[in-house]
Amino acid sequence: MTTVAQNTPGKQSNARAVAPTTDTELESFLAAAQAAASPLAALRPAERAKLLDAVADALDSAADQLVPVAQRETRLAEGRLRGELKRTTFQLRLFGELLRDGGYLDARIDHADADWPMGAPRPDLRRVLAPLGPVVVFAASNFPFAFSAAGGDTASALAAGSPVLLKAHSGHPQLSLLTAEVVTSALAAEGAPEGTFALITGTAAGAAALRDPRIKAGAFTGSIPGGRALFDIASSRPEPIPFFGELGSNNPVFVTEAAADDRSMEIAEGFIGSFTLGAGQFCTKPGTLFVPAGSRLVDALRNAALPPAAPLLNDRIQSGYAEVLQELQANHRVTVLAQGSDPLADPPSPTLLLTTAADMLAEPHALQAECFGPTAVVVAYDDESQLPQIAETFEGQLTATIHGTDSCNVAGLIEILARKAGRVLWNQWSTGVSVTYAQQHGGPYPATTAAGSTSVGTAAIERFLRPIAYQGFPQHLLPESLREENPLGVPRLVDGRREG
Structure with a gap:
């Protein structure tokens, strides 16, 4: 009925x-x-x-x-x-x-x-x-x-x-x-x-x-x-x-100084496309972008054309999004970097907020809150040496991303992000989760349980x-996959050696 x-x-x-x-x-x-x-x-x-x-x-x-x-x-x-x-x-x-x-x-x-x-x-x-x-x-x-x-x-x-x-x-x-x-x-x-x-x-x-x-x-x-x-x-x-x-997941993105110098426009365009994809309603939406203070990337984001407003899935998501956005905007550590004409309307226009690495370290829980919709926070850092310390403040994530060059010394940052996230990306964007054999869509709590x-x-x-072990059984009482003749033809580990 x-x-x-x-x-x-x-x-x-x-x-x-x-x-x-x-x-x-x-x-x-x-x-x-x-x-x-x-x-x-x-x-x-x-x-x-x-x-x-x-x-x-x-x-x-x-x-x-x-x-x-x-x-x-x-x-x-x-x-x-x-x-x-x-x-x-x-x-x-x-x-x-x-x-x-x-x-x-x-x-x-x-x-x-x-x-x-x-x-x-x-x-x-x-x-x-x-x-x-x-x-x-x-x-x-x-x-x-x-x-x-x-x-x-x-x-x-x-x-x-x-x-x-x-x-x-x-x-x-x-x-x-x-x-x-x-x-x-x-x-x-x-x-x-x-x-x-x-x-x-x-x-x-x-x-x-x-x-x-x-x-x-x-x-x-x-x-x-x-x-x-x-x-x-x-x-x-x-x-x-x-x-x-x-x-839930914030899916932070860390941009090195070299990458910001080499690809500022490309990274800005890719980030805007990713955090607004599906009106920002993807669980893998990049919610935070760390960029060098004073870099061309900050200006590229400030001056970029944001996509038009797009409707959110339903009234409950719309109201929840507006509530979190208002809380972020009310935080004295945050300013507006770029914003559409009507960010709290239904549908809402996209918003980019700006804060500093020092402010993120001072209030990580509030500034890393997931905002399910077309909003992201840009964090300006003074030195790359700050990035590992900031990365440690994040809870479990579905994804974490680094945009860098082959010469960047980011081994320590990668190690931290690999502990924090289920999927770590290099010079790509987290939205778009391929259905394939090696995919990992999960992560430490609260990304998943x-x-x-x-x-x-x-x-x-x-x-x-769940695993079940059978000890000492005659062949006819075993599951087919465990019988000597292997009627299903499945790959097996036999006496420590792969077969099939």
């Missing part, structure tokens, strides 16, 4: 409010997910790959139905949404390729060895990764396809063999419902166990699902307060479970798997 709000062009009220999932409905979804867990896990990896391919094909076929709904609910442009949908279906198929390869299982076989040199015989041990069980995924607002109903968390959990309860985001409820219909229909047509995927709505239903003992992990993309509240729920259960939350994981790329599957 749905209720329809008053239509106002360009406003979030264009979205239809969806009735929250009832306790009875939630119990049905949880029971179905629990029932689906074993048969879904029992499918061969190549069989699960077919499920992912079927979902990807169905989403591609439904693009003309999905994109207009996404436009209406999120204010995002058609081109951006179609590109994001392409990314979404690509990552589903990429996980399918990962499953067919089988290396993700990390299968290991140690044959019994009576002469094992540790001083005691080694038993026959065989280890492999297996699905955790049902997971609850909390969708994000800023990527209505790639981090929502059929996004990366859903794709990686299903690839692992874990049923998914998807908690829809209130910013695009109708798109979530429509996407879920496409996903469930595709899964059913391909023969997936009933209960493999379900959509739930409402804050209470999401929290209740996370508390339920049938749920074995949670994943989230959103704000620090919201993610921390859910992390605390997951951690305080009688049976604590892993919670993979992506929360699990610094050892990634939510983008094929390694994201590892979040929803």
Whole structure:
């Protein structure tokens, strides 16, 4: 059942409010997910790959139905949404390729060895990764396809063999419902166990699902307060479970004196394009830029043409953005470097603020606050020797960037940033997160709640798997991936040597 709000062009009220999932409905979804867990896990990896391919094909076929709904609910442009949908279906198929390869299982076989040199015989041990069980995924607002109903968390959990309860985001409820219909229909047509995927709505239903003992992990993309509240729920259960939350990040950029001298206009243009991309609503938006005081780069930023105002995703994000921007502008350590005609309007024009390295060191927490929208802070430093000390003041980050030259002595800065961030960039921009094998989209808290994981790329599957070792079992009772004949043909580590 749905209720329809008053239509106002360009406003979030264009979205239809969806009735929250009832306790009875939630119990049905949880029971179905629990029932689906074993048969879904029992499918061969190549069989699960077919499920992912079927979902990807169905989403591609439904693009003309999905994109207009996404436009209406999120204010995002058609081109951006179609590109994001392409990314979404690509990552589903990429996980399918990962499953067919089988290396993700990390299968290991140690044959019994009576002469094992540790001083005691080694038993026959065989280890492999297996699905955790049902997971609850909390969708994000800023990527209505790639981090929502059929996004990366859903794709990686299903690839692992874990049923998914998807908690829809209130910013695009109708798109979530429509996407879920496409996903469930595709899964059913391909023969997936009933209960493999379900959509739930409402804050209470999401929290209740996370508390339920049938749920074995949670994943989230959103704000620090919201993610921390859910992390605390997951951690305080009688049976604590892993919670993979992506929360917030400032994504600082450090420009050396040599780079500022060599490429001031290029860096200025690249930075403006990056911090205003998607109206500044990317989790990897560079929020702080460190530049040499008095350099041409400061003037280039001051005199650059900022892009026109662009609408934010919804009224809640708009009001939150305006509140943080006003707090930053009210700080006596901050001045306006460049600003559009109406920075607090809806839509807001971009803003560049200016402070000094000394002021940043004096008040790092306030000046490093994430401002989710088209605002960034430029920090003028007097000497490059200040940069390592400033870098140490940052909390955990998704990314950190250095713009320099090959002759710059930045080894110490790199070491600090590698401790602070999940991805460190050289002469590039943090926006744009490639879905690929070596990607790391994560970082120390508060960037995420699990610094050892990634939510983008094929390694994201590892979040929803756990290792199991089998000792002394006869061949016919072992998982196929651990049998001597290796019927799945998966790569394995056998007696310490790679095979396949």
